[in-house]
Amino acid sequence: MTCAIAHGGGQFSLSVKTFLTGSLLADDIAYKTSHPELASWIMDSPNSDDRSFRATRRRLAAFQNVVGQYWAGRFHPRVNGTLTAENALLDRGFGPAHRSDASLMSRSKGPIGTTREVFQTNFAFGRTVRLAAQNVDPGYWQSANPDDDGYRPDQVMRYSEGNLNRLQIAGELHVKSGKVLEVERAPELDAPLEFAMLTTEASWENRAQMSRTSARDFVEALLLDVHHARYLQAHPYVCIAPSLHQDQLLGDAEETLQRFGATQTLDALHEAARAANAEASHGRIQSDRIDPEPLFWAAWKVLPRAQKNAIAREAVGGFIERVHEAASMDPRPDMRKDPMEWHRHRIHPLLWDALDECGADTRDPVQRERLAWAAHQHRYLARRPVWSQLKGARPPWDEHDETNRQKKK
Numbered sequence: 001m002t003c004a005i006a007h008g009g010g011q012f013s014l015s016v017k018t019f020l021t022g023s024l025l026a027d028d029i030a031y032k033t034s035h036p037e038l039a040s041w042i043m044d045s046p047n048s049d050d051r052s053f054r055a056t057r058r059r060l061a062a063f064q065n066v067v068g069q070y071w072a073g074r075f076h077p078r079v080n081g082t083l084t085a086e087n088a089l090l091d092r093g094f095g096p097a098h099r100s101d102a103s104l105m106s107r108s109k110g111p112i113g114t115t116r117e118v119f120q121t122n123f124a125f126g127r128t129v130r131l132a133a134q135n136v137d138p139g140y141w142q143s144a145n146p147d148d149d150g151y152r153p154d155q156v157m158r159y160s161e162g163n164l165n166r167l168q169i170a171g172e173l174h175v176k177s178g179k180v181l182e183v184e185r186a187p188e189l190d191a192p193l194e195f196a197m198l199t200t201e202a203s204w205e206n207r208a209q210m211s212r213t214s215a216r217d218f219v220e221a222l223l224l225d226v227h228h229a230r231y232l233q234a235h236p237y238v239c240i241a242p243s244l245h246q247d248q249l250l251g252d253a254e255e256t257l258q259r260f261g262a263t264q265t266l267d268a269l270h271e272a273a274r275a276a277n278a279e280a281s282h283g284r285i286q287s288d289r290i291d292p293e294p295l296f297w298a299a300w301k302v303l304p305r306a307q308k309n310a311i312a313r314e315a316v317g318g319f320i321e322r323v324h325e326a327a328s329m330d331p332r333p334d335m336r337k338d339p340m341e342w343h344r345h346r347i348h349p350l351l352w353d354a355l356d357e358c359g360a361d362t363r364d365p366v367q368r369e370r371l372a373w374a375a376h377q378h379r380y381l382a383r384r385p386v387w388s389q390l391k392g393a394r395p396p397w398d399e400h401d402e403t404n405r406q407k408k409k
Contacts, residue, residue: 003211003385005045006393010211012222013203014229016167017195020122023110024229025204026070027238029053029129031228032162032208033063034241035322036250037315039161039208041348043221045395046293048139050161050207054244055137055292057251062136064240066129071237072100075124076111079104083120083193085186088169094124107237119195126167126204134160137292142280149176161208169197210346211385220342227326234329245310248303253295260302269294297396305354312354316347317366344373345383350397352377 003009019025032038032053039052046052054060073079074096087093104121106112111121139159143151155175158165165175171186173179180186181199191197206225212218232238248256257266274288300308320340327339335342355370362368373380387395 002389003213004388005210005385006388006390006395007211010209010218010221011050011205011207012209012218012225013166013205014225016126016164016202016204017198018229019204020119020126020195021110022118022233023070023105023122023236024233025122025126026067026110027232027236028204028229029063029162030067030238030240031232033060033067034238034244035318036244036246037318038322040246040249040296041315041351042319042346043208044210045348045397046296048291048293049159050209051137051139051159051292052161052208052250053133054247054250059133059137060240060251062133063129066096066125066133067240069096069100069128070121070125071102071105072096073102073104073111074100075121075128076101076104076113077117077120077124078113080121080124083124084189085169085171085191085193085197086189088123088127088193088197089171089189091127094127096128110236116192116194120193123167123193126164130157130164130167134158134162134164139291140280142277142285145282158205158207161206163205163207166199166201166203166205168199168202169193170199172199213383213385216342217383221346223330224323224326224343227329228322230329231325235325245307245314248307248311249296249299250292253292253299254290256299257295257302260304262298262302265298265302269298293396300350300397308354312351313366316351316355316369319343319347320365320369340369340372344369345380347373348397349381349384 016025019028036052036054039050040046044050046055051059053063069075075094076097077083079099079101080095080097081093083093104112111118135157138157140151140156144153144156145151146153149155155165157163158175168175168181169187170182172181174181181201185197187197209221212221254266257263269290270288272294273290274286276291277285277287277289303311323339323343327336330336330339352370352373355366362371387393
C-alpha cells in the first residue's frame with residue numbers, strides 16, 4: 001500500500017469535551033484562521049475536502065464575526081437564554097443574542113459562571129460555527145443534494161479544515177445515517193443542556209491532514225494537535241490576524257492575478273468554473289465563481305520571487321511557532337531536543353525552494369530550519385506521501401503543463 005495526498009485519509013477527531021471548557025474551542029478556531037498554512041502548505045495541500053477557514057474573503061469574515069460575537073458574550077446563557085435539549089434536538093436557538101455583555105467573558109478564563117454556563121456558552125458557539133462559518137464557501141458547495149448522503153446540505157459544511165458536525169447530544173440524528181444516537185440516553189426535552197448529554201462520539205475533527213506514511217507519522221501529527229491545545233489552554237484569548245501575506249493566494253487571489261497581468265488565466269478559470277459548477281449541481285448553479293484551490297495555485301505561479309519568499313517565511317515561521325509551542329507541553333524529554341524532527345517533512349518543498357536565496361543566518365529560526373531540511377532532505381522527502389498513485393497524475397503545483405503551453409505558443 002502507498003499513501004497519497006490526492007486521495008484523502010489521515011484525518012482525525014479529538015473528543016470535544018475538553019474543547020468546551022474555558023475558551024479552547026474559540027481559541028483553536030482563531031489560531032487556525034490566523035494560520036492558513038496548516039490547511040494548505042503544511043499538513044496538506046489546498047483541496048475542497050478540508051478548505052481553509054481563510055480560503056475566501058466571505059469565509060474569513062464569517063469566522064471573524066462568530067469569534068467576535070463569542071468574546072462579546074453573545075452566546076452566554078445570561079444573555080442568550082438557558083439552552084435545553086430541545087435546542088439541540090431541533091437545532092435552533094443557539095444565538096448569538098441580540099445584545100452583548102463582554103463582562104461575561106474573561107480573557108484569561110473564557111466564559112464566566114458555573115460549569116453549566118461555560119458549557120452552554122461553548123456549545124452554542126460551536127453549533128453556530130457550523131451554520132454561520134463552516135457553511136460559508138465550503139468545499140463542494142455546488143454539490144448539495146438532499147438525496148446524497150455525502151453532499152446533503154447539512155453535510156456539505158463539513159468540507160472544511162475543522163468540522164463540528166459531530167457536536168451532538170444523545171437523541172439527535174446521526175449526521176450521515178440519520179439514525180438516532182444513543183436513544184436510551186435521550187434526555188427530557190426541557191432538560192438544561194449538560195456535559196453528560198454529549199454523545200460518545202462528540203468530536204472536533206481536524207480534516208487538514210495529508211495521508212500518513214507510517215504509524216509514527218500519524219501519532220506525531222495527532223500529538224502535535226493535542227499538545228498545542230494544551231498550550232492554548234495556558235495561553236487563551238487568541239485573536240484572528242486581519243491580514244497575512246498568504247491572503248494573496250486566498251481571498252485576494254483574483255486581485256493577485258489581475259495585479260500581475262494574468263487576466264487571460266483568470267478569464268479561463270472563470271470559464272472553466274461556470275462549466276464545472278453547472279455539472280456538479282446538475283444545472284442548478286449558474287455561476288462562474290471559481291473555487292479557492294485553482295485560484296491558489298494560479299496566484300502562486302504569477303507571484304514574483306520576493307512575494308513568494310514573504311509567503312514562505314510566514315508559513316514556515318508560523319508552523320515552527322506551532323511546533324515549538326506544542327513541544328513546551330510535550331512530556332517526552334527527547335522531543336524537546338529537536339521539536340521539528342518529526343514535523344519538518346510536513347512543510348511543502350516549494351516553500352523551502354522559495355527560501356533558497358535568503359542566506360544562512362542560523363540566528364533566524366526559518367533559515368535554521370531550511371538548513372536542517374537541506375542537510376537531510378532525502379530522509380524528510382521519504383516521509384512525504386506521493387501526490388497520487390495514478391500513473392501520470394500531476395499535482396496542481398506542477399508547472400510542467402504551463403511550461404509546455406508556453407513553448408507551444
